[in-house]
Amino acid sequence: xxxxxxxxGKKKKGKSDLGIAIIFLxxxxxxxxxxxxxxxxxxxxMSLYDWPLTGEHTxxxxxxxxxxxxQDVLFWKVMKNTLVYVAAYVALNVVxxxxxxxxxxxxxxxxxxxxxxxxxxxxxxxxxxxxxxKWILSENGLVNTIIRLxxxxxxxxxxxxxxxxIAVVIVSxxxxxxxxxxxxxxxxxxxxxxxxxxxKIDGANAVQTFFRVIxxxxxxxxxxxxxxxxxxxxxxxxxxxxxxxxGPNNATNTLVLYLYNHAFKYQRLxxxxxxxxxxxxxxxxVTALLMKQQKRFVNYEG
Amino acid sequence: MKRKKQxxxxxxxxxxxxxxxxxxxxxxxxxLKPKAEVLQNTASLFGSYLAxxxxxxxxxxxxxxxxxxxxxxxxxxxxxxxxxxxxMAAYAFARLKFRGRDxxxxxYLATLMVPLQVTIIxxxxxxxxxxxxxxxxxxxxxxAFTAFGVFMLRQFFLSxxxxxxxxxKIDGCSRYGIxxxxxxxxxxxxxxxxxxxxxxxxxKSFFWPLIVTSTDEFKTLPLGLYMFSxxxxxxxxALMAATTISIIPGVIFYIIFQKGLVQGIAxxxxxxx
Numbered sequence: 001x002x003x004x005x006x007x008x009g010k011k012k013k014g015k016s017d018l019g020i021a022i023i024f025l026x027x028x029x030x031x032x033x034x035x036x037x038x039x040x041x042x043x044x045x046m047s048l049y050d051w052p053l054t055g056e057h058t059x060x061x062x063x064x065x066x067x068x069x070x071q072d073v074l075f076w077k078v079m080k081n082t083l084v085y086v087a088a089y090v091a092l093n094v095v096x097x098x099x100x101x102x103x104x105x106x107x108x109x110x111x112x113x114x115x116x117x118x119x120x121x122x123x124x125x126x127x128x129x130x131x132x133x134k135w136i137l138s139e140n141g142l143v144n145t146i147i148r149l150x151x152x153x154x155x156x157x158x159x160x161x162x163x164x165x166i167a168v169v170i171v172s173x174x175x176x177x178x179x180x181x182x183x184x185x186x187x188x189x190x191x192x193x194x195x196x197x198x199x200k201i202d203g204a205n206a207v208q209t210f211f212r213v214i215x216x217x218x219x220x221x222x223x224x225x226x227x228x229x230x231x232x233x234x235x236x237x238x239x240x241x242x243x244x245x246x247g248p249n250n251a252t253n254t255l256v257l258y259l260y261n262h263a264f265k266y267q268r269l270x271x272x273x274x275x276x277x278x279x280x281x282x283x284x285x286v287t288a289l290l291m292k293q294q295k296r297f298v299n300y301e302g
Numbered sequence: 303m304k305r306k307k308q309x310x311x312x313x314x315x316x317x318x319x320x321x322x323x324x325x326x327x328x329x330x331x332x333x334l335k336p337k338a339e340v341l342q343n344t345a346s347l348f349g350s351y352l353a354x355x356x357x358x359x360x361x362x363x364x365x366x367x368x369x370x371x372x373x374x375x376x377x378x379x380x381x382x383x384x385x386x387x388x389x390m391a392a393y394a395f396a397r398l399k400f401r402g403r404d405x406x407x408x409x410y411l412a413t414l415m416v417p418l419q420v421t422i423i424x425x426x427x428x429x430x431x432x433x434x435x436x437x438x439x440x441x442x443x444x445x446a447f448t449a450f451g452v453f454m455l456r457q458f459f460l461s462x463x464x465x466x467x468x469x470x471k472i473d474g475c476s477r478y479g480i481x482x483x484x485x486x487x488x489x490x491x492x493x494x495x496x497x498x499x500x501x502x503x504x505x506k507s508f509f510w511p512l513i514v515t516s517t518d519e520f521k522t523l524p525l526g527l528y529m530f531s532x533x534x535x536x537x538x539x540a541l542m543a544a545t546t547i548s549i550i551p552g553v554i555f556y557i558i559f560q561k562g563l564v565q566g567i568a569x570x571x572x573x574x575x
Contacts (some may be wrong), residue, residue, distance in 0.1 A: 017398035020477050024398065028391035031447035036413050039421035039428065046423065103315060108308055116560060117319050120326075123556040124549050125506035127524035131531060131545045132325045135332065135538050142328055145344040174325070179567065186568035235417050238508045242528055256419050256509075263423050264513065276420040283417065 043273045051270035064274035074250060075258070075275075081165065082254045082282075086233045088169045089176075093229055097177040098222075101184035102210065115185060119178035129175040130242045134158060137167050158243050161251040168239055168252050180225045187218035219298045227290055234283050255279045329549075333357070333542040340538050356543040363534065365518055366547055369526035372441075374551070376511075376522060377504040379442040384500045385493055388451030393481050395452065396459035397467070407456070410449040418509070426513060440514040441522070445504065451496050454570055458492030459485060495566030498559050505552060523548045 047064055051057040068075045100118055104111045121129055136142045137157035144154035157167040191214050199209040215222070237256040240246055246253035246261070255275065263272035320327075327347070332340060333356055335349035343349075360366070394400075395407045425444060426435075434440040462485065470480050486493070508524045515521050521529065527548045534540050556563070 016400050018400040021394045021398040021400045024390045024394040028387040035444040035447050039424035042424035123552045127508050128545050128549050132329045182567050269423050280420050
């Protein structure tokens with residue numbers, strides 16, 4: 001009795017569903033190839049060419065990359081701006097998101113209301129948010145009016161090289177930290193009460209409990225959130241395009257904006273493709289560095 | 303003592319929330335102030351009367367109705383396309399057996415790391431070749447094929463016990479039947495999350511519409527608002543009226559779908575960012 005059963009089982013296991021699989025995969029796979037895979041390969045090829053929008057394209061090897069790294073002075077400024085933005089944005093975003101998450105979960109009432117309020121700008125989007133801050137941070141806007149009221153020196157936020165990047169970071173953090181806050185709130189709620197009780201019994205105060213017990217418990221989700229925030233912040237574009245166009249004097253010019261300008265303004269598609277791949281490698285390197293640090297900070301047993 | 307601390311904490315966080323929401327409050331306030339008064343009593347919340355004419359000025363200057371329609375249409379179309387094709391592919395990756403399956407899935411996953419900007423230039427050229435530039439097809443089709451949906455739904459399908467499928471198979475149910483009558487109904491929360499994420503992403507999207515559209519006919523709300531600011535950049539009361547108009551639909555959507563959105567984010571940690 002058991003023999004034939006086994007046979008049937010084995011036969012089934014080895015059977016391939018290729019025919020059905022093709023039908024199920026086809027719609028997505030065809031789109032994926034046309035709109036992701038082919039452009040990706042093509043972009044790699046283009047980065048090795050001098051490729052104007054119209055006219056002849058010529059193979060130049062690694063010249064685009066060499067020019068970017070050795071001759072393009074603006075590229076280094078753009079690179080520095082991007083790194084400054086990423087560092088400031090990620091740090092502020094994660095710290096504020098965590099602080100608000102801890103605060104909101106500590107409330108016994110209305111925590112859903114406060115969570116919704118701080119998440120709201122995520123739904124408003126970065127373009128509308130930037131419009132609002134362009135007004136609030138304008139020469140005679142609300143913020144400067146308040147600063148002057150207290151006798152302070154009111155800066156020209158988006159208009160001066162010293163403060164433009166700060167203004168961009170402010171908008172971005174205001175609009176974006178709610179996302180990580182939601183992740184952290186659910187992480188905090190997932191930490192078992194028994195763990196917190198145990199820490200209390202051992203005589204740990206609130207700060208110790210947070211850093212030594214709660215944070216290690218939720219470190220995988222915090223780590224993942226940090227990595228995703230880093231990746232998305234490297235791609236900053238909308239807020240600088242809408243508020244400053246990279247100005248004044250390229251103070252807010254970042255990698256994607258630089259790429260956009262070369263591709264769609266100067267129509268140097270090969271050069272722009274090279275910038276795109278540098279962006280990719282920046283993301284890859286930083287993510288790899290974070291992954292390497294992971295063992296030190298992330299606890300997967302909790 | 304504990305109670306007192308709680309009350310103090312609530313009072314203080316209410317204050318912080320008000321300051322946090324001040325930009326939005328102030329946006330509405332400015333949009334209802336007479337144009338001439340905007341720069342005089344900057345700090346006050348109200349003008350001498352409620353100036354609804356700002357909304358009229360904004361609405362008549364630019365086709366916001368059209369932008370709104372485009373945003374909704376593009377969002378819905380992208381969402382339907384994404385959910386259907388992702389669910390089918392995810393099922394193949396989760397349950398069907400064929401050679402090279404895991405390698406193919408890994409290729410999908412690897413592209414999640416590659417930002418849109420890397421593919422944007424060839425993509426732009428492909429769209430021109432297809433004659434899709436400045437069309438709904440360009441706005442909806444390419445964004446519908448990201449690996450994210452496949453990845454997310456595959457995880458969801460894997461969590462459904464195989465035994466249920468086996469039982470259906472013994473009862474003579476075909477693969478298509480299993481997919482349509484068992485897997486899909488059991489994955490409603492996952493499908494809903496993906497649908498909400500996709501819509502939100504499309505709704506907020508700026509970079510993609512900026513590149514693939516050139517006329518008002520196909521512009522979406524964020525892009526329309528940006529065009530408006532180019533012409534009315536210093537007419538603050540009109541600009542804030544336009545911004546308010548562009549924000550309202552998203553806020554309504556948020557109020558309705560908040561629960562699903564927040565749960566989806568807490569689970570996946572990456573959609574709708």
